Amino acid sequence: MKVSYHGHSVVKVETGKHTLLIDPFITGNEACDLDPNTVEADAILLTHAHNDHVGDTLEIAKRTGALVVAPNELAVYLGTKGIETHPMHIGGSREFDFGKVKFTQAFHGSSYTDDDGSIIYGGMPGGILFTANGKTIYHVGDTALFTDLKMYGEMNDIEVAFIPIGDNFTMGPEDALIAADWINAKVSVPVHYNTFPVIEQDADAWASKVKTGEGRALKVGESIEL
Template identity: 55%
Template sequence: MKITYYGQSCLLVEEGGKKVIIDPFLSGNPQVNIDPKDIQVDAVILTHGHGDHYGDTVEIAQNNNCPVIAIVELAQYAASKGAPEVVGMNLGGAKQFDGFKVKFTLAFHTSSIQDGDQTVYLGEPAGILLTMGGKTLYHAGDTALFGDMKLIGELNQIDVAALPIGDFYTMGPEDALLAAQWIKAGHVIPVHYNTFPPIEQDGDAFVAELQKKGLQGSVLQVGESVDI
């Protein structure tokens, strides 16, 4: 499983000739100089509807004629904006696709988008368990620390986890460190930090704390990859 980081919480995951992108916030991201037109994937998967996660979803889905996989209200919204195909799921639900499996987990956050002068509610936020080639990525989405992360770790063999560390809107580094221990991931990638001033954090310091706990982690710069 190859994972490439595209800033904020966006990951491109590929294995066995299949590629999916999670939370493709590219346009308008000050960290990123990537044209959404250059993204080639088999699916777009979303954790929730905030603009810094929903991002370029519809353009990428249209360019690739691929599905948007999301919580049902968010999937319906993407369809209304021109996504060619959507798969609306819900918390706890799983589906096997061609070459990968998606299961949505709990996340404690909110989910909405500003559409003109309207704030549109887009269902529950979620985490993602993505299994490809026999390996599983847990993308926690935007979330606070919550006790059932222990259960997620007990019920799943998590090879790699993407955990938010930005604080202010999500877990901070201290809570993310505890989450990493609970989920027992083989590898941890910090996400959702340093994009905007309120979420500035030291990713290297977080990974150093992981190592003190006997855990492995990687700080990925935009465009960098790790093979799990």
Template identity: 45%
Template sequence: MLTIRYLGHSAFALEADGKQVLVDPFLTGNPAGAVTADEVNPTTILLTHAHNDHVGDTVELSKRTGATVFATHELATYLGQKGANAVGANHGGTVAFDGGTAKFVPAWHTSSYLDGDTFVAPGVPAGFVVRFGGQTVYIAGDTCLFGDMALIGEEGLDIAILPIGDHFTMGPADAVRAVKLLKPKVVIPCHYNTFPPIQQDPEQFKRDVEEQTGATCVILKPGEAYQAGS
């Protein structure tokens, strides 16, 4: 059984069989944050890209727990230099972690980390197809709509976690189009209502998804969890 807990913004905890996989753990300083960094104990961390609101507490968490961080090569190299237990990979590659696997897939966005006043670790963004807890979960990361989502859908998705905030990522209308390409059973929206530029109505998104596609849309407030397969 897989539990997906929304930690706010684009941060999630995927939990199964006593293992915790954190995705984009922006916890400290997150206006929508549901937990503090000392309340989570990841065995694995997946990072979609280098923006500060996604890298978040990664280095400190990896140092404290020994969690392996998986990210694209440039970002993993930078985080390793900062002391994280980081492994780099790239689009098309699949990595194994304790309890599951994650396949790197494309995302259309930018990727850089602001260290003081300097942009570092540019690299490229990614999404993940995660197989864990008996489920196949697509984590889009920050991205626009793109046609090759249809190929990602051929992975046989149980769940798709999609940004809907607009401005920096696709908005609700394009996210509905993404659902049509991906064909997941369940959609969970994220990356909205954290900051003024990304204010959206998730209930309207849910109505549009369920009227226009065969998917069920699950809206999670920060701190809430979804039991996959239940």
């Protein structure tokens, strides 16, 4: 399995048989190296409904036929837009042909702003534990620091954790270091930083301070083989 980082919180997972995108915020994300008109996906996993995470989901799913797996309210809303969705909720897990998805808690908000400015409630935000080929990755989603992250680390053998460090909207670098220690992944990768001025952070400096496992600030497009 190969996982790659594509700016903000965008992660691509290639299992060898399937390609998945997590939170594909591409258009409007100057750091992203993906093209929403050509990127392939068999499935799209969404942590929550904010526009900088839903991103290009509708366009990609309509073009590729990708299944969109998301928290229930968000999945129901996106399903009205002519794409195939599968609703889930926190604590729930499901085996798909592309791997196992489990939603975890995250402490954040979750609403989608439509083109006309309407705010659509997106249900509860979450993190995603994804397992394929015997390997588990953890996309923590947008969240504050909370102690159950330690429980998730104890319950799962996590290869790579994608942890927000941007501060302001999510946990900042100091709290994210505690999260990395609790999650106990073999590799901790910072996400959700430098997209906007208010979340500018030094990802390399953060990665160098990770004490449990390895901290690695992936460049856009860089991948980790599992």
